[in-house]
Amino acid sequence: MHLRFLAIIIIFLVAGCSTNKTMEQKTFKPTDPHSFSQPQEARVKHLKWTSTIDFSTKIITAVASWTIESIEDADVIIFDIKDIKIAKVTLDDDQPTEFKIAERDSILGEALAVMIKPYTKTINISYTTSPGAEALQWLSPEQTAGKKFPFLFTQSQAILARSWVPCQDSPSVRFTYEADVTVPKDLLALMSASNPQQKNETGVYHFEMKQPVPSYLLALSVGDLQFQAISNRSGIYAEPSMLQKSVWEFADLEKMISGAEELYGPYQWDRYDVLVLPPSFPFGGMENPRLTFATPTVIAGDRSLTSLIAHELAHSWSGNLVTNATWNDFWLNEGFTVYFETRIMEKLYGKDHAEMLASLNLQDLHNEIKDLNEAGLHADTKLKLDLDDRNPDDGVTEVAYVKGYFFLRSIEEKYGKDKFDTFLKDYFYDNGFKSMNTEGFMTYIKEYYQKKFNIAFDDQLFQSWIFSEGVPENCPRPSSDRFKKVDVVIAGWNAEQNLDKSKAGDWTTQEWLHFLKNLPDTLSQQQMQSIDNFGKFTQSGNAEIISAWSVIAIRNNYQRMDPVIEAFLINTGRRKFLGPIYNELIKTEQGKQKAKVIYSKARSNYHFVATNTFDKLLN
Template sequence: MKIKIITKLSYVLVLYLLIACQPKKTTETVMKPTDPHSYAQPAEARVKHLHWKAAVDFDKKIINAVATWTIEANADADLITFDTKGLSIEKVTLNNDAPTEYRLADADSTLGQALAVMLKPGTTEVSITYHTSPEAEALQWLSAQQTAGKKHPFLFTQSQAILARSWVPCQDSPGVRFTYDAEVTVPKDLLALMSASNPQIKNATGIYTFSMKQPIPSYLLALSVGDIAFTPISERSGIYAEPSLVDTCAWEFADLEKMIAGAEALYGKYQWERYDVLVLPPSFPFGGMENPRLTFATPTILAGDRSLTSLIAHELAHSWSGNLVTNATWNDFWLNEGFTVYFETRIMEKLYGKDYAEMLASLNLQEVKEEIKSLTDEGHAADTKLKLNLDDRNPDDGVTTIAYNKGYYFLRTIEEQNGREKFDQFVKDYFTQNAFKVMTTEEFIPFIKNYYQSKFTIALPDSLFNDWIYTEGLPSYCPTPVADRFTKVDETLTQWKSGKAIQTEATSKWSTHEWLHFLKNLPDTLTQQQMVALDKLGKFTESGNAEIITAWGVIAIRNGYEKVYPKIETFLTNTGRRKFLMPLYSELIKTAEGKKLATSIYTKARPNYHFVAVNSLDKLLK
């Protein structure tokens, strides 16, 4: 259908949507969205509440749905713009099913299609009837064989950064928040869960209702459907997982309530009512996803010794940093993740002591230094700044350890230079005063400067922000963590490098973190005899710990220790977490023989990976 041009504003918007329709093709005379990764124009008309009625079809691998948006529009606004990607739009109506005109713009490979809907005076609701594509990038459809139980299929979503538009037509920008409720129909032997109020047991109808009363951005929309069981941890927290794994998961996350209470003691009341964790099948591409009320987690953190649960502390911390105060665009991603790593580290310190937290911080520093070197070597040194420029790029390009760990060390610098008590007061007030709002880097800088000046008569220098936010790499005065337990590991390493054998008594009580520090500081080149001796010492090839397998696997590939190759192939085939896939595949492709093996493994494993992982690996292995 054609859209009627009524006002000059509409003309500019429609011209942008229907002729230019891709930000990278705009000129100075064309109105550009505030968020470079969204076609929406929320200053003119924005969504406020979503009522989503959907039916999940595993046979066709689609979701049939009606998205009814309550909206707010300026008096002179004649259209509202949504982001979509791969959706088949069947009908669009206003208010009480009144017909209207709409138009889908041409598709962009990253941003999808703008959906422009004509409004009429007094329009308060827009209903969009549609179905998703079997190739929807946010949706991971798993066969029964890809689950632990092997009996039922499984579905989960991953909306961050801009993939929500592939399963719900929305204003897909972190700067737009809305509440939602939903009614979802699924096969009767499966349970549906969302980032909202959730059932804890299956019902007889397969119809489940949900409510999210706190406003969220679209990247926090989440859905999962499968053979899922629930085990409580406390009155306000619990674990969802496949039935065969739920008890194992509950044991691993036994400290969940302690984490919530510890977080509240630091930075204020948890504002999302419940905090539950869903442990997904292994194809999940991230360690965790901070969907409100229901963190999605990878099974790769099931180490059997609770050593990797800092990831849960990280996702819990997002309940404040990210979910409560959100980066306005993906160029400001560090505001979400830097605060979260800082908060996570403080939670772990509160629960397990300062030396434990310093081990985590030390590993973070090693990781960010490696990332800076890698990005610089690849010609992407600008991406080592905290403030990113992701215009005309996929926002996933900004998902590196820079936002996380450089962001953490920036905040830690402010704490150490001016005192922890002052910084804690600032962070608590930052979350309270900006709750359910969005933040840009340019708004954050005057906020913290004014806070420190008014509260403590401390002038934070401009150079501090320039050095950390707008300059590549790490400043020379980056804090250095002191982990006594790592000092002992270093002593053991020094002995080993001098030719002395390591006694098992020296390593018998090492945690995962100590072993990782050990592995990361081994020489790049090792003899086969040394590899055999190291493997005997740490039993790395036998390990079921994903962090250890990855670190050891990289060393084994680099040094041609072929004994580990079958383990690496099995691991890559059955694990979808991008953090582990990228370093192993990257090391394999450095030699012709390794690239041949990598290609062979990837051909078999690719159907098991989520789009987020595939998008990165396709580029790597092209």
Template structure:
């Protein structure tokens, strides 16, 4: 009788456990099909990373072990993404297990398939990077500001994290992580996580990111850097020779955080710091949570280019907190962020400056629409990037058409309704991912139907080009700039007193709007009056160099200056603009000569783009 009773208890226990197991498995998120990742998260998905790596600057190799906690729906395998990595061994639940690297794809890399069991809770991959690893840029001491120690930084967006960590590299898969990073003792390591504020002397740094993030936001930088606080929760990292300049330039960071919170709710990442990297960094900024990576090209000395900081801060809500589920939905990250950025800038610096920024974006959008006129499907907000690199969708359409959609929507529903909607959108979807279709449903239920408003949402999202009801953005300041340019072109005279208080945005607008028939003599006259060739503002410099190339202006040693600029600045937007100008001006051989010496200073993100542009 006792034995029978015992067997009944055991049977009930097993049945209950199986039922609980089944219920627990049913609670796994329902992940979308993803064309840019080999992972099959509905079968088995990673939830936490414990990274233990050593960074060797002599061999330019990162090696170590990535240990993952996983959730398994009963599969006998888990698939990670890997590209240009040497996989040494893999364990599951602490025991050696079989693994297989599948066929190589130029964009996606290889699937790393790991054998697991139904009860596997953890896998560990021991690996090392290689010379082909695309996310890493190893810099010599000469390529840094201080020129005393080497530097390393990573860039994971969109699908490059798989080139320095074997991982499920899809934006819809969010994980927490811990990391132990061993570096040379004279250097300091920082990550998109809780960070040290000073060197520790032994070169071993420990990190924790307690909020779940997608793989593309895992970031690492190592160099001879210092930290300087702006407030209790904001501060900057930079090399010693740069730290004071950076601190002054970004001194409004705490004000920006407060302005952002006033708009759309609490900042959920505890700390907002910025690290200014060496000039080869390929983007203006990268919104790695807790630690934005930024280009030194925004250090203008007058805070005139700090809208970039507002943009990366805004990503703390749109992108990092609520993330595009796939790269086809990239506009959900960037269109929202540009809208939020411009609202922050308006709150701090006024509507005129905000509208100038918005108008420059509108001009960028028109340029992009013209460039994509042969491929109109690429001008839709919702893209189909299957079989293509997701970088193909990272252009002005996502940013500026996305912004214009939201700006037009705001004008239709009213700012108060728009703000209430966005605040609830960020709160409701915090630490999760969303695709375009779910956003449309949320928009209809929580803004349009609720306020009995009709809006052409699907035309904006699924049709090419810009709908006729697009908001019209105006700027009195830009109107005055246009009048000044028009007077100069008619009379060959310019009243410099009218330009004395111009912002960099006004100067950019002035230079960008030169007509095609502007003469070399007029270019020379403007350069003599305003010394554009030697401007210390990188944005003004870039647009002036573009016009110089397009109009065959060679005065004031501008050709040498352009070559120097392209050999020292790696920001992809700037670099590709100038190389594209060379191509348009049919000066391609000149461009290739410059590129021969410049390419080694560029991150792979920039170099790959220019390679294609120049047919190399």
């Protein structure tokens, strides 16, 4: 049975006056195309989660006790689950009830329909996760930095929370939570909540999240972890061998928090800590409240990639505080966050640094749109997406992030930065701990600018940016003086094949990336060697540079990079880096065979989010 688009039909038990219940069907119209839940009928408000983490079986055994509220005549509450084994469901103080699990959908999983009564306050769901639960990555000791202890981390965004907690897995549904988690005694458990800062002797850890969050911000990690403070409200968790490097890299963490508050109002999540994960983490970062998950690929040794932390911190306002109502509105989370991130970096490191980041982003956006158009996915270049009947991860492209950023920047440039700052601060305050869709945003900003500044927005502004494909011709064009100097070096090399190392003595990662991304597509082996000698790219320990140089090396058959590329693909799980390299490899038959061999070695190190992409690409 197809469970998307059409009204969802759930078999359930109808509450009646008699003790004998009858089986019937009830039809619900979906409010979120990626969730079976019907929060307008019955909605979760608070989760009490009790669990035991078993590394030997790769299973979590848990009870999810949900406090709910429902309309007067509601007789069923619907949860999202995926490959979870339900042992028992009870109401309130362990009163028996009945439940049904609908037919499985390959993307959405299953709907769990639980019969409730008018006075029901709590649903208790006893269950176990699957060893292959899509949100969970279980790492062997060999896959960690320390090589001694296993490791577990979750990735719930976009719709994977349902694979480890039965929930109403829509970004429009918020709840508070508490948890008691039992783990092996030599490991530390952390969640997107109040966290311990050191291991205890019992292996049982208690957590509280007092601010309401959507399910995609549920997060858990268990491993051999240590903590070091940066300030009285921020610090770093990492494996022992990574801790000092990470603390040094993120030394400006408190400055970022304070700078963000000066821009757009108080930080409302109490603490801001960062957990540096093993390299298999599929993203650069994940904005779990109070505990950002970060890839170790940003530990460059020169603090040049910390804009990623500024991005995840910015999500504490844009995304975590004001959340996209559905994944079709994903740009509201990410476009605002890239804008905020860029403003944080400008405040801390200057306008030219921010313009370098924006310039690189714009180039990546144009490349992404070109790839989407070549794949026939023209509609995916709009900000407002239509992801019905598709995995919402399909919307995780530069369009949501960078086109969204430049749309907001276009408003800032046309009407003034001071006005846009005032708008943003009020936008976050007025809509805090609420969800927002694209149409609601349009209404809010039009009314705000009209009332506050007597400025009327032309609907063509929204049409050209939000509902049209590609990038409008009037897109802002960032300009960096430092990049202009790099352009002089590139022009000199194009003209005379001469690279002066003295001119690149103080280049940052961003300048090196600009250099690499503006080289000719076709290069001779002699030219490749000359460029490599100039930048020492093959010896680089910087993941951004290795990724960019790998693509150039594959394209030009620069075999000196082959072992570096293989090691990088095996030991790095960040999808941003893997995609361009694998996509370049498969352009030739020889490269495709090489990619398959490497992938067979690397796949076990990747999270489901990555394998879900690359299984389709390489099989």
